[in-house]
Amino acid sequence: MLIALLALVGALIALYLTLYKVGVIGELVCQIGSCERVNSSRWATFLGLPVAAWGLATYVVLLGLAVAAIQGVAPRQVAWATVLVSGWAVMFSGWLTSIELFVIHAICIWCVTSATIMTLLFFASAIELRRVLRLSTD
Amino acid sequence: MAQKKAEQHRARRANVVRSQRAASLKPFYYALALVAVVGVALIVRTARRSAATQQRQVTNVAATAAKAEGHLLGNPNAPVQILEFADFECPHCAEYATITEPDVRKRIVDAGLASYRYFDFPLGHFENSIPASEAAACAGDQNKFWEMHDKLFQGQPEWNSQATSDPKKVFARYANELGLDTDAWGKCFDSQKHMPEILANRDEGLRRHVESTPTFVIGTKQIPGAIPYDMLKAYVDTAAAQYAANAVARADSQHSPAAKKGGAAKP
Numbered sequence: 001m002l003i004a005l006l007a008l009v010g011a012l013i014a015l016y017l018t019l020y021k022v023g024v025i026g027e028l029v030c031q032i033g034s035c036e037r038v039n040s041s042r043w044a045t046f047l048g049l050p051v052a053a054w055g056l057a058t059y060v061v062l063l064g065l066a067v068a069a070i071q072g073v074a075p076r077q078v079a080w081a082t083v084l085v086s087g088w089a090v091m092f093s094g095w096l097t098s099i100e101l102f103v104i105h106a107i108c109i110w111c112v113t114s115a116t117i118m119t120l121l122f123f124a125s126a127i128e129l130r131r132v133l134r135l136s137t138d
Numbered sequence: 139m140a141q142k143k144a145e146q147h148r149a150r151r152a153n154v155v156r157s158q159r160a161a162s163l164k165p166f167y168y169a170l171a172l173v174a175v176v177g178v179a180l181i182v183r184t185a186r187r188s189a190a191t192q193q194r195q196v197t198n199v200a201a202t203a204a205k206a207e208g209h210l211l212g213n214p215n216a217p218v219q220i221l222e223f224a225d226f227e228c229p230h231c232a233e234y235a236t237i238t239e240p241d242v243r244k245r246i247v248d249a250g251l252a253s254y255r256y257f258d259f260p261l262g263h264f265e266n267s268i269p270a271s272e273a274a275a276c277a278g279d280q281n282k283f284w285e286m287h288d289k290l291f292q293g294q295p296e297w298n299s300q301a302t303s304d305p306k307k308v309f310a311r312y313a314n315e316l317g318l319d320t321d322a323w324g325k326c327f328d329s330q331k332h333m334p335e336i337l338a339n340r341d342e343g344l345r346r347h348v349e350s351t352p353t354f355v356i357g358t359k360q361i362p363g364a365i366p367y368d369m370l371k372a373y374v375d376t377a378a379a380q381y382a383a384n385a386v387a388r389a390d391s392q393h394s395p396a397a398k399k400g401g402a403a404k405p
């Protein structure tokens with residue numbers, strides 16, 4: 001349940017940043033840091049798509065997996081998939097945050113919040129995987 | 139028979155467990171839906187507010203001449219003046235310069251509807267923007283300011299402060315590609331001789347309370363943001379109509395009997 005909630009909040013943040021990137025939202029609400037600078041840099045695009053859109057897709061996949069887990073569909077496979085997807089996303093978020101800190105020299109508070117949510121998601125999914133594996137061996 | 143009954147019983151029990159589970163999950167799904175609805179509503183509200191702010195930011199200004207000169211394109215006596223305050227390193231300025239400005243030059247400036255002046259407005263957080271202004275001004279000494287202006291905006295990712303801390307190499311390559319006297323250009327760039335003009339251009343923007351780049355002044359309107367061509371043309375048309383109306387009013391007052399009388403009474 002925690003995983004589903006985190007994935008939903010993350011998806012909303014990613015949706016907000018994606019809408020900004022495609023020009024639907026004119027300005028970002030950014031009290032801390034320099035969101036415009038980060039989101040208009042060349043690192044805000046990955047394989048031709050906005051990084052935020054990749055984030056949105058990842059969160060939607062994680063939300064789907066979390067709902068499947070709640071419904072009790074293929075517990076082991078779903079738990080493994082959640083750990084793998086969130087693990088990959090944590091590494092990607094870490095790389096983006098290091099680019100913000102050491103290359104762009106500007107922080108986007110929404111991006112950092114998303115990275116934090118993704119990290120929490122990874123830990124929550126790792127704990128869930130451990131629980132599922134324990135139950136299936138009992 | 140007994141086996142069949144047992145199976146039916148098991149199936150019924152499984153159904154009961156499933157429906158009990160679904161019922162216990164209902165509040166959770168409702169909560170999830172609530173979070174989604176609130177989140178989307180917040181995003182829509184922010185988007186609307188941001189659009190409203192952008193519209194409100196257009197301010198009325200007095201149509202006074204600029205104290206700094208900027209860099210001129212077109213006929214200085216054209217009925218409308220477009221002033222652009224921009225930073226060579228700002229991504230939105232590059233977006234405007236590469237997507238919208240070619241149309242503005244061809245269909246407005248070359249058509250004689252307006253003159254165009256570029257004012258350097260280096261923002262503090264872009265480290266290579268003053269050197270870029272200097273590079274363009276030095277190209278201007280050899281009558282190639284606009285050619286360098288275009289190259290700088292088109293190539294922004296290869297010389298901006300994220301890409302390099304020594305942009306001169308890239309600028310020198312542009313100067314060479316434009317066929318400039320590179321020695322003279324290099325000496326000019328190193329001496330920073332255009333710094334006073336760059337700062338004067340920036341001060342003109344500060345005097346007009348420019349807060350972001352690009353910002354345009356067209357007639358009596360000050361418009362922030364990389365506006366699309368149609369919007370810019372609409373402002374030019376409005377300013378041209380105002381200019382024409384003022385010209386007619388002036389002509390009327392000069393030719394009216396009262397004005398003539400007043401003129402005749404003078405010795």
